[in-house]
Amino acid sequence: MKCIFCKKDSTESKSVEHIIPESLWNTKQILPAGVVCDKCNNYFSRKVEKPFLCSPDMEALRFHQAIPSKKGRIPPIKGIISGSSSPIRAHRVLDGEDVVTNIELDTEQFELVKSGGSSQLYLPMGFEKPTVSETSRFIAKVATEALAQRVLGHEGGVEYIVDEEQFDPIRNHARYGQPKEWPIYSRRIYDANEDKEIHGEKGQLVHEYDFLHTSQGELYFVLALFGVEMTINVGGPDIEGYEMWLKENNDESPLYSGKNASS
Ligand SMILES: [Zn+2]
Incomplete structure (x- = not known):
């Protein structure tokens, strides 16, 4: 058996290949071990899928759509609170069927939100x-x-x-x-x-x-x-x-x- 990318013998390869990365909610579109050899499989996950999926634009989409990585982690993103100069960090977690958004605030920002005022949270939709x-x-x-x-x-x-x-x-x-x-x-x-x-x-x-x-x-x-x-x-x-x-x-x-x- 030969790998469809490098054409080298892939008979001993052990990893199945996810056509769409698991981090994009794919559990079904899979090629059996050997169609893509372990070396190419590993190369793609580090050098092709990761740069694409971890670009700020894709991370923002995954955050807003609450798509967890294969380790179950939704990428956090940075936002701002009006009236504060330091960025906030927003995390999302899946709690059963619900998506819970947690915002990390520093003391100054916490005071700002507590005081009511007109503080607003801005989370960007996409970056680069x-x-x-x-x-x-x-x-x-x-x-x-x-x-x-x-x-x-x-x-x-x-x-x-x-x-x-x-x-x-x-x-x-x-x-x-x-x-x-x-x-x-x-x-x-x-x-x-x-x-x-x-x-x-x-x-x-x-x-x-x-x-x-x-x-x-x-x-x-x-x-x-x-x-x-x-x-x-x-x-x-x-x-x-x-x-x-x-x-x-x-x-x-x-x-x-x-x-x-x-x-
Ligand atoms: Zn290969």
Whole structure:
């Protein structure tokens, strides 16, 4: 058995690979041990998933959406109280089905809040976004693994993904950052706070993905995270075909309607 990224023998590998990181509420989208070797699995979690998930923007989203990491910790964020110069730190914890927000205040801030006044708490919605290459390498990783997931049940399916040279650029971008740049198309398709979040269903709302075949013979991978749709061309570092597809399809998301309509 060979790894779909480095193509080295992965027969002895022990770790299953989470296509979407566990920190994003994923327990179901998993590849069996060996599809991604232990070395690549470890590399991705440190060098690709972590920089993406721990960017200030993603941490703010995980905070507001109360998405715990696999260790059960929701990332804290910094906010401010009007009238005070020092930042506060907000923590959220899950108490059964409820999300409890705890605010850490220093003495000065505590006095300010106690005195009533007009002190208001501000928690930012988002800060710096992950960099373009942090995002594209993350999406390229998820896309390559989703390809493998598609063919898992078919004899020789995963071997085909390993051997097929047309997938070399995208796997190398994910694994080695080569080519260095790979444009993705990103837009918000629904509000991250849309109130359909029931905990049992939450995983689906946090992340959804699918492939799109266009009539031009191109293959795109479309991932939505917290209502932000991010699309990558599986065939090469070029996104024009998707922009054209959007024009022809009234900017619909391939994830929800009109899927593959023009193919
Ligand atoms: Zn590998």
